[in-house]
Amino acid sequence: MRLNLIMAGLLTMVGTGTALAATQGISDDVIRIGVMTDLSGPYSATGGRGSIIATEMAVAEFGGEINGKKIEIFTADHQGKPDIAASTARKWLDVDHVDVITEINNSAVALSVYNLAKDKNALVLATGPASDALTFSSCIPTGIHYTYDTFAFANSSVNGLAQTGKKDWFMIAADYAFGKAGEKASRAALAKVDGKIVGGVKFPLNTTDFSSFILSAQSSGASVIGLVSAGADTVNAIKAAKSFGVTQIVAPQFLFIQDVHALGLETAQGVVFGTAFYWNRTDETRKWSEEFYKRMDESSMPSQEHAGQYSAVYQYLKSIEQLGTDDAQAIVADWRGKPINDMFAQNGHLREDGRFVHDMYLAKVKSPAESKSPWDYYDIIATVPGDQAFRPMDQGKCDLKAQALGK
Template identity: 45%
Template sequence: MNTTLCNAVGTALVAIGLAASGAASAQAQSKLSGNAIRIGVLTDLSGLYSDISGQGSVAAAQMAVDDFIAANKPGYKIDVIAADHQNKPDVGSGKAREWYDTQGVDLIVDVVNSGVGLAAAKVAGEKKKLMINTGAGSTRITNEDCNPYSIHWAYDTYALAAVAGRAIVQGGGKSWYFLTADYAFGQSLEQDTTGIIKTNGGTVLGSVRHPLNASDFSSFLLQAQASKAQVIGLANAGGDTINSIKAANEFGLTKSQSLAGLLVFISDVHSLGLNVAQGMQLTDGWYWDLNEDTRKFGRRYFEKMKKMPGMVQAGTYSATLAYLNAVKAAGSDEADAVTAAMRKTRYNDFYLRNGHLRDDNRMVHDMYLMQVKKPAESKYPWDYYHVKATVPGDEAFQPMAASRCPMVKKT
């Protein structure tokens, strides 16, 4: 009740402002529904993924909106709302439905957690409103479950596997052993990486499947150690990855074998400390210390959140800003027109390098293979990575020929 009242007052104020600013500007914006843009950040505000997305993503979306308003002085209102999907697909899709139907939300971003991401993308497809997923990893978003209104922005499990798998094998890490979280995500990550390793001439000596949230990894690591593989691939995420790395260090595995984190975020490295994480190789879609532009964004974000952003949070900024620019270019907030405008754009900004939106709604852009620095090499706070390789988007992401998305016309 209260929020609707606020919205009504807000809309009225904007309308008065517009009337005052003259009929011409009102004319130009006439195609916007409600003469306002509302962006919904649907994320995990309290759970497992709240450090990689969460409040940081909300702040990043707000920064993008502020920057757009400052640069373009649009004659319409833009605001950001946020909700916690609690990592539950039903909660997430329910919220998406409510937002699109009754709250006037034009774009939903973040949607970390593949389960929630896939469920909410279905709602976007039904309602013909846009969703840009910057948080979840499943390749299903642009394959089996693709639809014209759901865009995948930052990374996916195929790219994680392809970047780490190819670059490490080519760098001499020929034999692999996997430590895999025993559920859909871990298994598909292992499978994807195995494919890449084999096509690049490497071998997989074996794998051990550990249960989700296994608190002790020493036993699995001893099995990995016994395999004598050069590289131990960590096909797990979050707390499981952190505890595997901690135990690998304790048992001295890192002296003779190298670790490859297939899904490691900068917040994970920060919480492990360089002492423990040093030497590990990992895939990332973005790093705050790549160049002057990324540093500028990183520092601004740090001012607000007291942490450096990771690829999901920076991706949320990037997606929000790209969306607002596309709305401006299309002169409409109608989803098809906005997507068409985005498809025409070639992106080269602080986040997307050589970025373009493909027909399967995959945002293709350069990805990076990182190596965690030694404590002595880190000169200032959050100075964590060496960039070992920059992998062009077309090599990092799944080729269109292999797409299982019905929208893609095979020739």
């Protein structure tokens, strides 16, 4: 009985606090957005400058200001190091008065930022990291995991290949938080289709020689070689598989259009994987992507991360415009109370655990003969509804009530 009274009081306080925040206006009369990304490492092509440009495009939609309040963009290179990320985030929040930290395209880095944001009640739009730990035991009240996660990627690829009878996998996984979460998600997805993992190896970030890993996978006899990797690591692994004449299906859990571009269709053709976005899917995605392409000096079409970054920042600014405040709790409450749809998010909604749920897509890389224009690389062969793609909330370990009680 006493616990129920405590919880009722807490909920009343949260509701009252949100209502009061809506009357506070814009803090410091400036809306400050911090884009923390990889500008120099393995994820710089899929995030990096493109994520900054995507942010600028979202800000441009509002003319650079909201209700006369200027919008400023801060940028930083986290260098793949959690300590650098935490130090930068602390300065942004304490000294520069940044209102929201976005992108953070490295799972270990994102977890360090989440820990800091939790203590400071700061809003984080995690559009780049993939580890589903962000909506599992590491969730925070003001953290929104936006674009994708390891569970959704694993679910999409495992289920798609299981329908063709391919259910025995060998896993090659990155040896850090993202890789571990991805392998765990694959195991869970395979269990649901009576599949199994027959073996696996782990590799360090920024590996250039995948020979030994690919040979181990090849000799395992598995039907599918699953790659839980990203960026240059994925490209190097697929190249190695090609050079050794691997006949098994190589199924990257985390593939971006920049990876396919680097590989070339001759090498990447036939790969099937889950994705949150494809630039050539609809008229709306094409229109936005062509503008992005111009701003990138025609060097790259947007990755799913770039599209997620634009969408998250746009929706954030839209909430500020409607609410009249940049208060973190008010923004989160606003998102939870409405459906979200734009050129990226289809059937989007924010759950209590911070997971932004939206449709995912099953893509197959085209052959050179099937591609009709530059960057025309995918066939979208299925739409996976968000509630089927992402892990059900009741299977997670996000307990915001316990956090509120200080447990």
